[in-house]
Amino acid sequence: MSSRIFQNVIIQMKDAVDRTIGVVDEQGFVVASSELAMLYEFDGSERPVSTGTRTYYALYSPGAKFDYAAFTEGTDALSRTICAISAVAFNEAKNNYEEKHNKAAFIKNIISDNILPGDVYVRAKELHFVTDEPRCVLLVRQMENPDVAAVEAIQRLFPDRQKDFVLNINETDIVLVKSLPSAYCPEEILKVARSIETTLMEELGIKSVIGVSTNARHLRELADKYKEAQVAIEVGRVFESDKTIINYESLGLGRIIYQLPTTLCEMFLNEVFKKNPIETLDEDTLETINRFFENNLNVSETSRKLYVHRNTLVYRLEKIKKMTGLDLREFDHAIVFKVAMMVKQYLDSLGAKY
Secondary structure (H helix, E strand, C coil): CCHHHHHHHHHHHCCCCCCCEEEEECCCEEEEECCCCCECCCCCCCCCEEECCEEEEEECCCCCCCCEEEEEECCCHHHHHHHHHHHHHHHHHHHHHHHHCCHHHHHHHHHCCCCCHHHHHHHHHHCCCCCCCCEEEEEEEECCCCCCHHHHHHHHHCCCCCCCEEEECCCCEEEEEEECCCCCCHHHHHHHHHHHHHHHHHHHCCCEEEEECCCECCHHHHHHHHHHHHHHHHHHHHHCCCCCEEEHHHCCHHHHHHCCCHHHHHHHHHHHCCCCCHHHCCHHHHHHHHHHHHCCCCHHHHHHHHCCCHHHHHHHHHHHHHHHCCCCCCHHHHHHHHHHHHHHHHHHHHCCCC
């Protein structure tokens, strides 16, 4: 940290006080002062300490160990007051400086779109940041009884805070920006996601859903990757509710449907189901359709899985054809029906009616 930050505060304060003020580091060396050539070894007490001819007050950042102390010439009550007030000013300047030059804060500004693209290069250079290292964004959403301790639990899994960044977004969401060994390592990413899920459940009893982005090749891509992780969770909630780790790359049709306007979705359903709305299909019929799709439109395999005679299944498929005008044994018709079911599922998740 630059001693100029402390020196600027001293310059502003020295005319308001009639005695020497300054800052020493953890080794006792004076890093800023209204007078030069001062030295004292201080143990980092959390209250003003008078010793010799001076009073000292430790400066702290949240969660940090002692690294600096304010000092004032004199040991009387006024000196202690001046020292305490000086410490407040120094602490504020110190924290503002660290926030401005903190890598985690920098990453959070990027994913939140709070920094201009052109400034990313400048700030990355100031922080000695590798800009083109492959990274992945994982959004961890706590589903039940969110706990602030979840951030610390995840941080313990990834202790290298110069490369991996755990960011608290809100009460339920935590983001991990993970440095990757290579541009393509899906197994490594899946391992990371599973370790987070397991840790939160075993240590805190928290169920979570994790959205995984595609890989970023550059720092400036992190904002888009964060959005991908958000979309993964939202689309997964609709189309893959049984999964707890959802990869953006595997969303398929669900991702496309999620981005469509609801009016277009409603129009599509009305066009597909001209004869009868999809609600006319009962639960047993829908189960038959889902199993038929799961078994790649194979009549024999589907009938075996449903424990019904092959002719019974054919009868059901004929009934569906009469009701909807779509023969699910034909590939093109099956695709249209599958998409229509997903569109209906999406609208239901929004509470929309068509």
